[in-house]
Amino acid sequence: MLSSPTGLRGRPTRANFRTGHLTICTLVPMRSVPHRVVCLLGLDDGIFPRHVERDGDDLIAADPHVGDNDARTEDRQLLLDALLAATDRLVVTYTARDERTNLARPPPSP
Secondary structure, three states, X not given: OOOOOHHHOXXXXXXXXXXXXXXXOOXXXXXXXXXXXXXXXXXXXXXXXXXXXXXXXOHHHHOOOOOOOOHHHHHHHHHHHHHHHEEEEEEEOOOOEOOOOOOEOOOOOO
């Protein structure tokens, strides 16, 4: 078993969240703690909100009920949480031009 030098070991902390430095995370619940600047990267149309293809043998999808998981609704809620978490600035990026043809792309629907 190899041991790492003391200079390369991580410092034990309770949480590496909200330390005053840059925090990178995904849009997941419970990340809506207020921050001065919130940057949302890659909110391209067709990618956000997610469109989940359902399997043909998915019996739950064949008969949906209130309260079932819906990825598009969850993504919109996560976007709202991120918007509310921004206290000073909100930066939203998306791919505005197609990489191959340079045609304009629409912004995401939310």
